Amino acid sequence: xxxxxxxxxxxxxxxxxxxxxxxxxxxxxxxxxxxxxxxxxxxxxxxxxxxxxxxxxxxxxxxxxxxxxxxxxxxxxxxxxxxxxxxxxxxxxxxxxxxxxxxxxxxxxxxxxxxxxxxxxxxxxxxxxxxxxxxxxxxxxxxxxxxxxxxxxxxxxxxxxxxxxxxxxxxxxxxxxxxxxxxxxxxxxxxxxxxxxxxxxxxxxxxxxxxxxxxxxxxxxxxxxxxxxxxxxxxxxxxxxxxxxxxxxxxxxxxxxxxxxxxxxxxxxxxxxxxxxxxxxxxxxxxxxxxxxxxxxxxxxxxxxxxxxxxxxxxxxxxxxxxxxxxxxxxxxxxxxxxxxxxxxxxxxxxxxxxxxxxxxxxxxxxxxxxxxxxxxxxxxxxxxxxxxxxxxxxxxxxxxxxxxxxxxxxxx
Numbered sequence: 001x002x003x004x005x006x007x008x009x010x011x012x013x014x015x016x017x018x019x020x021x022x023x024x025x026x027x028x029x030x031x032x033x034x035x036x037x038x039x040x041x042x043x044x045x046x047x048x049x050x051x052x053x054x055x056x057x058x059x060x061x062x063x064x065x066x067x068x069x070x071x072x073x074x075x076x077x078x079x080x081x082x083x084x085x086x087x088x089x090x091x092x093x094x095x096x097x098x099x100x101x102x103x104x105x106x107x108x109x110x111x112x113x114x115x116x117x118x119x120x121x122x123x124x125x126x127x128x129x130x131x132x133x134x135x136x137x138x139x140x141x142x143x144x145x146x147x148x149x150x151x152x153x154x155x156x157x158x159x160x161x162x163x164x165x166x167x168x169x170x171x172x173x174x175x176x177x178x179x180x181x182x183x184x185x186x187x188x189x190x191x192x193x194x195x196x197x198x199x200x201x202x203x204x205x206x207x208x209x210x211x212x213x214x215x216x217x218x219x220x221x222x223x224x225x226x227x228x229x230x231x232x233x234x235x236x237x238x239x240x241x242x243x244x245x246x247x248x249x250x251x252x253x254x255x256x257x258x259x260x261x262x263x264x265x266x267x268x269x270x271x272x273x274x275x276x277x278x279x280x281x282x283x284x285x286x287x288x289x290x291x292x293x294x295x296x297x298x299x300x301x302x303x304x305x306x307x308x309x310x311x312x313x314x315x316x317x318x319x320x321x322x323x324x325x326x327x328x329x330x331x332x333x334x335x336x337x338x339x340x341x342x343x344x345x346x347x348x349x350x351x352x353x354x355x356x357x358x359x360x361x362x363x364x365x366x367x368x369x370x371x372x373x374x375x376x377x378x379x380x381x382x383x384x385x386x387x388x389x390x391x392x393x394x395x396x397x398x399x400x401x402x403x404x405x406x407x408x409x410x411x412x413x
Contacts, residue, residue, distance in 0.1 A: 055094050055097045055098065057157050057158065057159070073123055073124075074123070074124040074125070075106075075121045075122060075123055075124055075154075076121070076122050076123075076124045076127050076147060076148075077107075077119075077120070077121045077122075077147070077148035077154040077155075077301070077303075078119075078120060078121075078122065078145045078146060078147050078148065079118060079119040079120070079145075079146045079148075079250075079251045079278065080116075080118055080140075080143050080144065080145050080146065080251075081115065081116060081117045081118065081166065081251065081252070081253040081256070082115050082116050082139060082140060082143055083114055083115040083166075083178050083179055083256065083257075084114075084115045084116070084139045085113065085114070086111065086112070086113055086114075086115065086116070087113070089111040089112055089113060089162045090162050092111055092116075093111050093160050093161075093162050096109065096111075096160055097158065097160050099133055100120075100130075100158060100160075101158055103122070103123070103126050103129060103130050103133070104122070104123045104126060105120050105121070105122050105123075105130065105158055106120065106121045106154075106155040106156060106157055106158050107119050107120030107121050107154070107155040107158060107159070107301070108120070108155065108159050108161075108300070108301075109159070109160045109161070110160075110161055110162075110163050110166045111160065111161070111162050111163070111166070112162065112163050112164060112165050112166045114165055114166055114178065115166050116140075116166060117166035117167065117253055119154075119155075119251075119299075119300060119301060120155065120158075121154045121155045121301075131145070144275060144279070146251050146252075146275055146276070146278040146279055147278075147282070148278065148299075148303075148306065149278060149281050149282070149297065149306040149307075149308065153302055153303070154299075154301040154302055154303050155301055155302065156302065166253070167226060167253055167254055167257055168225070168226065168227050169226060169227055169230055169257060169261075170227040170230065170231075171230065171261065173264070175264075176260070176261065176264050177260065177264070178256070178257050178260045179260070180260050180263055180264070181256055181259045181260045181263070181272065182245075182247070182255075182259030182260070182262070182263060182270030182271050182272045183270070183271045183272070184271075184272060184274040185246065185271050185272065185273055185274055186274055186283060187279075187280045187283035187284050187287065187289055188283075188287070188289060190246065190248075190273050190280065190292075191289060191290055191292055193244065193246055193271060194215065194217065194246055194292065196244070198243065198244060199243075199244045199245075199246055200219070200237070200240065200243050200244065200245045200246070201215060201217055201218045201219065201246045201247075201248075202218065202219050202221070202233055202245065202246070202247050202248075203215070203218045203219065203220045203221070203248060203249075204226070204229060204233070204247050204248065204249040204254045204255050204258050205249050205250060205254070205298070206223060206224060206225065206226070206229070207220070207221075207222050207223060207224065208298065208326070208337065209250070209298035211313075211314050211324075211339070212295050212296045212298055212305060212313065212314045212324040212326065212339070213277075213293065213294060213295030213296040213297050213298065213305070213308060213309075213313065213324070214293070214294065214295065214313070215248060215292050215293050215294075216292050216293075216294060218248075219236070221233060221236070226254050226258075229258075230258060230261060233258065233262075234261075234262070234265060237262070237267065241266055241267050241268070242268070242269065243269065244269045244271070245262065245267060245269060245270050245271065246271045246272070246273070247259055247270070247271070247272045247273070248272065248273035248276060248277065248280075249273075249276050249277070250276045250277055250278065250297065250298070250299065251275065251276040251277075251278050251279075252272065252273065252274065252275050252276040252279070253276075255272035255273065255276065256272065258272075259271070259272045277293060277297045277308070278297065278306075280293065281293065281297070281306075281308055291308070291309060293308045293309060294308075294309050294311040294313060295308065295309060295311050295312065295313045295314070295324060296308060296324050298326065304325070304326045304327075305324070305325075305326065312324050314339055315339070316339055316340055316341035316343075316344055317338045317339045317340065317352075318338075318340060318341070318344040318348065318352075318353070319341060319343065319344050321341050321343070322341075323339055323340065323341035323342075324339065325339060325340060325341070325342075326338070326339055327339075327340050327345070327350065329350070329351050329352040329356050330349065330350040330351050330356070330360050331351050331352075331356035331357075331359045331360050331367075332367070332371065333359070333367070333370055333371040333374055334351070334352060334356050334359075336352045338352055340352075349361075
């Protein structure tokens with residue numbers, strides 16, 4: 001849908017009237033919803049700068065995290081996405097923040113000119129109110145909400161960010177239409193098509209996601225980002241334009257774009273799993289279908305993953321024992337994402353190795369001094385890519401300067 005004209009988007013009120021959201025209306029609505037001030041005749045709306053100061057999180061991260069962990073309020077974790085042309089994402093961002101903060105919504109949402117991508121946690125008692133407001137927005141009316149397989153403490157703060165794209169893809173082709181997607185498959189159709197020998201099944205997630213869970217027979221490209229995987233998959237499928245191709249991801253958004261891109265590049269028989277692994281699991285359990293997914297479904301919130309089957313297909317990155325629990329190294333200056341079993345978590349105190357274990361036992365001021373000047377980056381352990389490095393970089397103590405994971409044993413290394 002195109003959201004155009006002088007308004008930024010449309011929404012419906014309880015009496016069924018359709019309103020057209022404009023900046024002037026937004027400022028008046030802000031005052032009404034927040035109850036921070038009363039606008040009297042002749043007064044000007046609040047300024048943009050002042051609004052920006054208030055439309056963000058003001059509570060310390062540690063306080064919010066403790067509040068989430070100790071909270072007893074029942075919450076529902078959902079995700080949704082929609083590709084649509086949004087003329088003013090920054091304006092829409094503020095509109096959502098005001099309403100969602102008032103409803104107690106937590107989570108992470110990205111907005112761009114191409115649409116919206118949201119993973120959020122809603123108070124269960126207010127879930128119907130949340131849906132009513134969400135569906136009042138013209139281009140989100142009736143949008144499918146993927147409810148989490150395993151609920152729990154998923155998010156501790158509300159973050160809504162405006163980005164260049166809701167899924168970073170590195171694609172610059174202006175003739176590409178992301179809405180011209182492949183055939184959507186429900187769980188039953190997915191099982192039927194992927195059981196055929198001539199079907200090519202591709203996991204469109206990152207390597208650390210597929211390491212702990214995947215569909216039987218799936219190809220799992222070794223990629224750190226969706227941007228990398230797009231080009232890897234396109235190259236991998238060269239000469240197979242007429243084959244049946246099926247793609248899947250967590251909730252569907254990455255496959256939506258990937259399937260459209262392959263169609264754009266001349267692949268006519270492209271399919272995608274409707275609603276991703278989350279919706280597939282719901283349908284399988286509800287309809288009593290065969291579950292072809294093994295292991296865990298990695299998720300990008302405090303839960304880390306949802307258990308889909310009892311299979312453990314990964315190994316601890318420190319000792320090699322079966323384990324599929326992701327964690328971040330407790331050394332803030334490292335923060336490496338890796339898989340750690342309970343034994344190694346105790347041995348290394350939740351860190352990725354002896355060096356980081358030593359650091360977290362230093363006084364806080366010394367730790368801060370060690371981190372001073374370090375650029376904050378997301379570090380992710382990749383077992384397959386580091387085999388050759390391990391041979392070259394291990395010293396006699398068994399440590400590795402490259403990744404910080406001590407005592408790693410990899411078959412064949």
